[in-house]
Amino acid sequence: MLFTPWSSQAASAVLDATCEKPGPVLISLQALQNEFGYVPKEAVEMVAKACNVSRADVHGVLTFYHDLRTSPPPKNSVRICVAEACQSVGSRKLVEDAEKVFGTQMEESNDDIELKPVYCLGNCALGPSAMVDGELIGRATANDLHHLVKAKS
Amino acid sequence: MTLLIEPDYGTPAGKSLDIVEVEIDGVSVSIPSDTSIMRASALAGISIPKLCATDSLNAFGSCRLCVVEIDGRNGTPSSCTTPVSGGMKISTKSERLDRIRQGVMELYMSDHPEKCAAGDECEMHGMAKTVGLKEVRYEGQSHLDLPKDESNPYFTFDSTECIVCNRCVRACDEVQGTFALTIENRGFESRVSSSGTSFIESECVSCGACVQACPTGALTEKTLYTIGTPTRSVITTCAYCGVGCSFKAEMRGDELVRMVPYKDGGANEGHSCVKGRFAWGYATHEDRITTPMIREKITDPWKAVSWDHAIDYAATKLKALQSEFGIDSIGGITSSRCTNEEVFVVQKMIRAAFGNNNVDTCARVCHSPTGYGLSQTFGTSAGTQDFESVEHSDVVLLIGANPTAAHPVFASRLKQALRKGTKLIVVDPRQIELVRTPHIEASHHLQLLPGTNVAIINAMAHVIAEEGLIDRDFVNARCDLDSFARWEEFISLPENSPEALEASTRVPAEEVRKAARLYATVPNAAIYYGLGVTEHSQGSTMVMGIANLAMATGNIGRTGVGVNPLRGQNNVQGSCDMGSFPHELPGYRHISNPKTREIFEIQWKTVLNAKPGMRIPNMFDSAISGEFKGIYIQGEDIAQSDPNTSHVHAALRALDLVIVQDLFLNETSKFAHVFFPGTSFLEKDGTFTNAERRINRVRPVMASKTGKSEWEVTCDLAAAMGYEMGYENSAQIMDEIAATTPTFSGVSFAKLDELGSIQWPCNAEHPEGTPVMHIDHFVRGEGRFMVTPYVPTDEKATRKFPLLLTTGRILSQYNVGAQTRRTANVVWHSEDILDIHESDAELRGIEDGSWVKLSSRVGETIMKARITDQVPAGVVYTTFHFPESGANVITTDYSDWATNCPEYKVTAVEIAPSSKGPQAITEHASHGDVELESIIRMANQIAANVPTNTAPEHAVAHHIEQFWTPYMQERLMKEVDRAALSPIVIKALALDLNHVLS
Structure with a gap:
């Protein structure tokens, strides 16, 4: 995925649009991540100032959501649902296959790819489910995921 | 007293007027309907196991230990989050509840050290016993190998003992209002965190609220490990700022282990700040001088002598000076750091043993304009409210005060109110923390130029008069209508409009109008102010302007409103109450009043001089x-704290005898001939009076390190000069204060011990004191409006000195730093820093953190610069905590026209980069007849400030007669060139001619 390179100026512009909204901390962090692909440490103070909350408040939210990341993302991100419904229709196998196909372990990442577990994508009827760079896939196989990643990179 | 364990009712008290009856384990309780079941049970004497609940915090319901059963309801609700309702039948014990509690506790204990370092301090282990937990069956992953955070100098955070109950996080949020803590991550990874950094690098202000709230040993005072568990408690009062927090001094033998804020303390209700809670180590610092010392010349080394010798030496010298140079050639200064009793005996010694009225107090340099201004308008020198009142204010107008640094515990209370919806207007040249800080934002910040306070308050009053916002019912019923008519005419003049004054104040007129409307149109608006109001050439005028504003809008005489000076020192209120001013006897009664003098003359068996002293x-x-x-200087370092250091040094050098009574050798003692060692607050027995007129007991927790109480030293000196005072203890001194001072007539140590604290006036009419003053009528009868013309200060930015310097203090340090510099508080602030705006810095080639030379017309000093947007362009700011930087080398001897309170808040300066460090202080010498010059300045300043719409010469003559010594009056009459x-x-001199010469 293509993100704007981090700069505090660009971040200020993002925060100008979010800090006045209700519940601004989470919205701001998500907006920053959408823009830059991640929320660097130095953004914590900026978000705190913009939303008039403490750094600790921002840190609490930032670390609570697994979806928010503090380091730049790899080129592609693959998430596989490992919640109950998907497990019952083969997500364990999907994880094993994906680890082989992508040559990396679950919860590990390199510059190109990361594999992460996710607990329910709300797509239980079509499990096992996965998500590649934000795109939802039902009845997923490791090959599907691999093709999609190739197509996206 | 043995160790005092205060009861914890689990949740805060209910406030509802709706009283319901419930039955808990068969016991009936009647209680406000918004009370939790947990608190209701505690009040019925039934304690329910709990971990995440404590009565200083709102219920949270996370630990699941406090579950109960309620007749007719399913499940086991948590008693902390479930309010009572009429007829409820609750059981707190059953087999099912035991099983649940044991199960929960077993899980907690599986990830908690079997033996914690905190020992009995750990509520967890106690609770495990209470719920009957016998064994822990679980094994597996735990947090027991996490590292400790020792970065804070006073307390440790040991995450291995933490059960993530959130009490610390909530204490930081709800009580302190700093929001420095959070829970990071989620699930098993959840940990208490100071935003992912160590405590010292975080936003933590080290108030100690989290340590107090922690139910385990996770957050613990380090002294608990180094000294041991305390075994006894003494309730006493903090000796730092004017908030006057009550503390339990927890002792182990003669050693102080920790100071724990006392929940029953009227001023603080269980909260504290870094100074009172932790910065008490100076009391036993190795720099303490505990033996009296004398020397012939200030260049001689000190010689330690016995008390008898030192007192005899001082008395002999004082008597010799009086016989050679006259009765009026000696005097003394009382300290606002000392107890009421200690101050009372010093002024008594000066008036009775010295035989003159040359007594003044360090309040001269802070709140003397409050004394003058509130006496003129309301009739007495005191804040009108208790601190609790702020919780009932709809608007707070905060002028020239920075409570988060200088009055932190009040600031926390104010922040609580602001988070609940109270609106805030800040009037300050600086962007103080309260203008915008997590979860708080001021509605208006009137960022005026230093020295233009009166212009702002007049402009606000103008808007109120012009837009029909005056509370005429209140004015008609309560105020002197002649004075009001004169004031209304004056304030309505176009020259007082915000538009006309915009050029002086630099505050947009529309912003002033909005702020004035906000203040005037809510049901309850309160004014809180600090030294940013008083320490100006028009300090007294500003105080009167504030009083006018409150009276005109009817914001006086009930809860939630009022005029409240935030006192700088622990006993500024008290030292003023005790007759420390040269023109006033205790209780603010003028020395010229024969009836007042008679009371003291009979009590003291002496004749008092009727003229004001110096x-x-x-x-x-x-x-x-x-x-x-x-x-004789009692506990005040005038050589560092008073303005225009070179002038002060010259004066001290010129004196034949300087007696200093202090804990440490300080800047002033460099000029002293006699040093009487003083006692710390931990050794004192007496009372302090805080900013809300609350008289709090100060109880000795250890024996005096000098062998004598300070009041004894003063009495001994008086006796050596031939005047016996003969008190056996300080309670007798308070008895004498009560016997001679109507506002204190009901006060005694016995009553204070019984009630905890008393807000004066305490007399037959108000036997338990007076939380809110001026309820039905003002102390002086009718409230008096005073005309307050804005007279710009002579201290102006010029081409040579284009910037305006204003000074203040910081959270971790206190005034001249004699105490706090001798504690670990230097971790936060180890030198004075000059705050400068980016544009001013850039213009002068100054970089952040570099040395700069700061010069004014009276001196030069060097300190480090910090580039910040907290000051506007054209204004610079620093603190005065460190003698090395000596900020007062720069400040001038310009002062308030009515009281001579120094104009610390405005000094024209220039800043330049410097290659050298702070050793290069330059003092400019004074020339000529300094005294005569001051007399001319003061007289002209009075004339410029009195209202001109009545005969101003009468006001000037009256003022001079009230406050000037006969000698100064005579010099003005005879020696000053009329030109x-x-x-x-x-004109005034012509009027007063006969009087002065008679």
Whole structure:
């Protein structure tokens, strides 16, 4: 995925649009991540100032959501649902296959790819489910995921 | 007293007027309907196991230990989050509840050290016993190998003992209002965190609220490990700022283990700040001097002597000076750091043993304009409210005060109110923290130029008059209508409009109008102010302007409103109450009043001088001119704290005898001939009076390290001069205060011990004291409006000195730093820093953190610069905590026209980069007849400030007669060239001619 390179100026512009909204901390962090692909440490103070909350408040939210990341993302991100419904229709196998196909372990990442577990994508009827760079896939196989990643990179 | 364990009711008290009856384990309780089941049970004497609940915090319901059963309801609700309702039948014990609690507790204990370092301090282990937990069956992953955070100098955070109950996070949020803590991550990874950094790098202000709230040993005072568990408690009062927090001094033998804020303390209700909670180590610092010392000349080394010798030496010298140079050649200064009793005996010694009224107090340099201004308008020198009142304010107008640094515990209370919806207007040249800080934002910040306070308050009053916002019912019922009519005419003049004054104040007129409307149109608006109001050439005028505003809008005489000076020191209120001013006897009664004098003359068996004595600056001037020869200085470092250091040093050098009574050798003692070692607050027995007139007991937790109480030393000195005072203890001194001072007539140590604290007036009419003053009528009868013309200060930015310097203090340090510099508080602030705006810094080639030379017309000093947007362009700011930087080398001897309170808040300066460090302080010497120059300045300043729409010469003559010594009056009459005086002063002199010469 293509993100704007981090700069505090660009971040200020993002925060100008979010800090006045209700519940601004989470919205701001998500907006920053959408823009830059991640929320660097130095953004914590900026978000705190913009939303008039403490750094600790921002840190609490930032670390609570697994979806928010503090380091730049790899080129592609693959998430596989490992919640109950998907497990019952083969997500364990999907994880094993994906680890082989992508040559990396679950919860590990390199510059190109990361594999992460996710607990329910709300797509239980079509499990096992996965998500590649934000795109939802039902009845997923490791090959599907691999093709999609190739197509996206 | 043995160790005092205060009861914890689990949740805060209910406030509802709706009382319901419930039955808990068969016991009936009647209780407000918004009370939790947990609190209701505790009040019925039934304690329910709990971990995440404590009564200083709102219920949270996370630990699941406090579950109960309620007749007719399913499940086991948590008793902390479930409110009572009428007829409820609750059981707190059953087999099912035991099983649940044991199960929960077993899970907690599986990830908690079997033996914690905190020992009995750990509520967890106690609770495990209470719920009957016998064994822990679980094994597996735990947090027991996490590292400790020792970065804070006073407490440890040991995550291995943490059960993530959130009490610390909530204490930081709800009580302190700093929001420095959070829970990071989620699930098993959840940990208490100071935003992912160590405590010292975080936003933590080290108030100690989290340590107090922690139910385990996770957050613990380090002294608990180094000294051991305390075994006894003494309730006493903090000796730092004017908030006057009550503490339990927890002792192990003679050693102080920790100071724990006392929940029943009227001022603080269980909260504290870094100074009171932790910065008490100076009391036993190795720099303490505990033996009296004397020396012939200030260049001689000190010689330690016995008390008898030192007292005899001092008395002999004082008597010799008086016989050679006259009765008036000696005097003394009382300290606002000392107890009421200690201060009372010093002023008594000066009036009775010295035989003159040359007594002044360090309040001269902070809140003397409050004394003058509130006496003129309301009739007495005191804040009108208790601190609790702020919780009922709809708007708070905060002027020239920075509570989060200088009055932190009040600031927390104010922040609580602001988070609940109270609106805030800040009037300050600086962007103080309260203008915008997590979860708080001021509605208006009137960022005025230093020195233009009166212009702002007049502009606000103008808007209120012009837009029909005056509360005429209140004014008609409560105020002096002649004074009101004169004031209304004055304030309505176009020159007082915000538009006309915008050029002076630099505050947009529309912003002033909005702020004035906000203040005037809510049901309850309160004013809180600090030294940013008083320490100006128009300090007294500003205080009167504030009083006018409150009266005009009817914001006086009930809860939630009022005029509240935030006192700088622990006992500023008390030292003023105790007759420390040269023109006033205890209880703010003028020395010229024969009836008042008679009360004291009978009690003291002496004859009192009816003329006012010298103020501190008069003493300095007179010392330089050679009239004033000897001074007794009780606990005040005037050589560092008073303005224009070179002038003060010259005065001290000119004196034949300087007696200093202090804990440490300080800047002033460099000029002293006698040093009487003082006692710390931990050794004192007496009372302090805080900013809300609350008289709190100060109880000794250890024996005096000098062998004597300070009041004994004063009494001994008086006796050696031939005047016996004969008290056996300090309670007897309070009895004498009560016997002679109507506002204190009901006060005694016995009553204080019984009630905890008393807000004066305490007398037959108000036997338990007076939380809110001026309820039905003002102390002086009718409230008096005073005309307050804005007279710009003579201290102006010029081409040579284009910036305006304003000074203040910081959270971790306190005034001249004599105490706090001798504690670990230097971790936060180890030197004075000059705050400068980016544009001013850039213009001068100054970089952040570099040395700069700061110069004014009276001196130069060097300190480090910090580039910040907290000051506007054209204004710079620093603190005065460190003698090395000596910020007062720069400040001038300009002062308030009515009280001589120094104009610390405005000094024209220039800043330049410097290659050298702070050793390069330069003092500019004073020339000529300094005293006569001061007399001319003061007289002209009075003339410029009195209202001109009535005969101003009468006001000037009256003022001079009330506050000037006969000697100064005579010099004004006889020695001053009339051409140097304003026409009003000349007219006044003609009026007063007969009087002065008679």
